[in-house]
Amino acid sequence: MQSTRIPATIISGFLGAGKTTLLRSLMEKSTHKKIAIIVNEFGSLGIDGDILKNCGVPGCTEDNIVELANGCICCTVADEFLPTMEALLDRKDPPEHIIIETSGLALPKPLIKAFNWPSIKTRMTVDGVVTLVDSPAVLAGRFADDPEAVAQQRAADPSLDHDNPLHEVFEDQLCSADLIILNKVDLITPEQAQQLTQDIQKEIPKAVKIIQASNGQVDPEIILGINAGAEDDLQSRPSHHDGEGEDHEHDDFTSFVVTIPTANDPESLVQKLIQVANTYDILRIKGYVNIANKPMRLEIHGVGQRFNYHFDRAWRADESRESKLIIIGETGIDQEAIQSSLQ
Ligand SMILES: Nc1nc2c(ncn2[C@@H]2O[C@H](COP(=O)(O)OP(=O)(O)OP(=O)(O)O)[C@@H](O)[C@H]2O)c(=O)[nH]1
DSSP states (O other), rough: OOOOOOEEEEEEEESSSHHHHHHHHHHHHHHTEEEEEEEEEEESSSSHHHHTTOOOTTTOOGEEEEEOOOSSGGGGGGIHHHHHHHHHTTTSOOOOOEEOOOOOOOOOOHHHHHHTTTHHHHEEEEEEEEEEEEEHHHTTTTTTTOOHHHHHHHHHOTTSOOOOHHHHHHHHHHTTTTTEEEGGGSSOHHHHHHHHHHHHHHHHSSEEEEESSSOOOOOOHTTTTTTOGGGGGGGGSOOOTTTSSOOOOOOTTTEEEEEEOOBBBHHHHHHHHHHHHHTTTSSSSEEEEEETTOEEEEEEEEETTEEEEEEEEOOOTTSSSOOEEEEEEEOOOHHHHHHHTTT
């Protein structure tokens, strides 16, 4: 019998891998489907939802985009995720497809498991988990497990916890995938892309298609309609966090918001941000900034030390032109020093 369950696609990938960019491009290209989007972000500013709502694509309306901002989706399943899904399903005119953009730190497996909850199991299915890879960041060794460093730490203090949280999140996201997209291939060579494909194939337990993309430009037909039924296939998706129960914490990572003064120009601000990101090993910076004498607000993205920016829209008369950046890093990052060096 043909399944009448509504398919849901989970978009996973580390901080800044290009999930929102992919989603926007998908929405631009797949006008024929009634798609609802769930956006979950690590941090309290809700920038991804804002970007999508302002992107001008016909399907990206306030109605179709639901933001889940209170913590990582994989930890708030019962309180937030399930009620949101039920509300979508109960709409008079329910969506034909749901796309969930998880936070860059989310582990996909607890979310896939949530689709087995009785309240939605008969009504929805996970069509596919699509994991984006920040190709240049991986090649730069951002997620590498450094066996030498671990051995040295062990020798110095065997009682310490030697996990590499970046590596674990990265591997969990790869191992949950039904499709892997090597994104940002515009920033690497074809040989590097080929090498990366081979390296990733070795890292994952099953054969998964790995494709390449720049700026999330992928045909929606490849991403939507995978028909994986991932919630019935959990055993093939091993996780570093198997056996921890539903309630693991993201205490390896932290986020905070910094309000900075109006900047004179984008270039000098970005130079300063690069320097701060470098000094304090910041994983992700994003936000909106007021530039002196400009009617438009500046949207800024930093992933590691790579920054992009553009003026996204005019400041509205009813909003204060505050410059706010969300900063995400590993726990222990020096918040005070970052705050003061950005003033
Ligand atoms: N050069 C290049 N930049 C890209 C590509 N895809 C995304 N970016 C840029 O990378 C930055 C992060 O992209 P996002 O789409 O916001 O990434 P994300 O995964 O949604 O980020 P988080 O939600 O913070 O985890 C932005 O400045 C994008 O313009 C790509 O293929 N090539």
